[in-house]
Amino acid sequence: MDLDTVRTFVAAADAGQFQEAAAELAVTQQAVSKRIAALERKLGVRLFSRTARGVALTIDGQAFLPHAREMVRVAERAVASVRTGRRPLRVDVIASRGAASGLMRGFHRSHPDIDLDVLMLLEIEAAVAAIRSGAIDASFRAVAAPGCPLPEDIESVRVLDEPLQLLTGPGHALAGARSVTVAQLAGHRIWMPGLVPGAEWTAYYDDLVAEFGLTIEATGPNFGSDALLDTVADTPALATFMGGDTRLIWPAGHGLRLIPVTDPTPVYPHSLLWHRDNPHPALATLRAHLATTAAGHGASGTGAAGSWTPGWAR
Structure with a gap:
């Protein structure tokens, strides 16, 4: 059923005259008459009868009117749901406890009037495809990883350089250090079960290993951050890297230590x-x-003095 004919019917019913309905719809009176006639043929009933003052609804027209109004309202809501500025801004933050989630919380605090939909997509390919299709408006990623160039229609800007910290349990050999250099980490087992092939963070840690000769293990299933913290707390031989802006809560009895990494600081x-x-x-x-x-987060895009990022990130 053509929506324009239904909208024309509602306008004529409200106005009681085809001429006034035509003026409201910015069409000719002849166009209104043709639309009403087409709708009556479609329904197989007469919707209006002629009166001295214009037109009046027939019994069938009165029965059809509330449904016609609802059709128009549904169509208007459908248009409004996708009209620019009327739907929520949809942003992918990858994970709820990560740095990107913190950035969006800060944005929401500064702009509480803006409706947000926060999503979590794992693969960068899925995020880029969602941006290109319009399913989401933006995504936080580490971009330009080897073999993963962005399409020409995707823009990006560096917004945060997040320093890595070493997380250890109380029995680890480095647990008492106020800070550790990257060189001091050589020979220590750093366990990161969340590294998956093809992810941009895996490319990042692969370059970190190659640059400084570290030992990063991704063995075993990834049961999430809670299981990671439990294992690191109970295993003196293992440590892990944790982003400085990652928000995690662990039991006080774990005795976990967060230790800054320096000379250089991986970001x-x-x-x-x-x-x-x-x-x-x-x-x-x-x-x-x-x-x-971004300036307060050190997101210069070139790497601050005393810090390290892979060459593809710079």
Whole structure:
């Protein structure tokens, strides 16, 4: 059923005259008459009868009117749901406890009037595909990893350089250190079961290993951060890397230690990705917000003095 004919029927029913309905719809009176006639043929009933003052609804027209109004309302809601600025801004943060989630919480605190949908996508390929299809508006990623160039229609900007810290249990040989250099980590087993082939963070840690001769193990299933913390707390031979802006809570009895890594400090480069033709006004607001905070997060895009990022991130 053609929606324009239904909308024309509602306008004529409200106005009681085809001429007034035509003026409201910015069409000719003849167009209104043709639309009503087409709708009556479609339904097989007469919807209006002629009166001295214009037109009046027939019994069938009165029965059809509330349903016609609902059809128009549903169509208007459908359009509003995708109209620029009327739907929530949809952003992928990868994980709920990571640095990107913290950036979005800060944005929400600064702009509580902007509706947000926060999603968590694992693979960068899925995130880029969702951006290109319009399923999401933006994603936080470490971009330009070897073999993973961004499509030409995807824009990116560096928004956060997150320093890595060493997380150990109380029995680890480095547990008492106030800080450790990268060189001091050589020979220690660093366990990171969340590294999966093809992920941008796996490319990052592969380069870290190659650059400094570290030992990073990704063996065993990834049962999540809680299981990782339990294992590190109970196993003196294991440590792990933890982002400085990652939010984790562990039992006080674990006795876990977070130790800064220096000379140089490995930093994980977070970037915001979006489609260059995305018109959502809240996306521009998010980018402006992140631009004001990026300097404080050291997101220069070139690597601050005393820090390290892979060459592809610079």
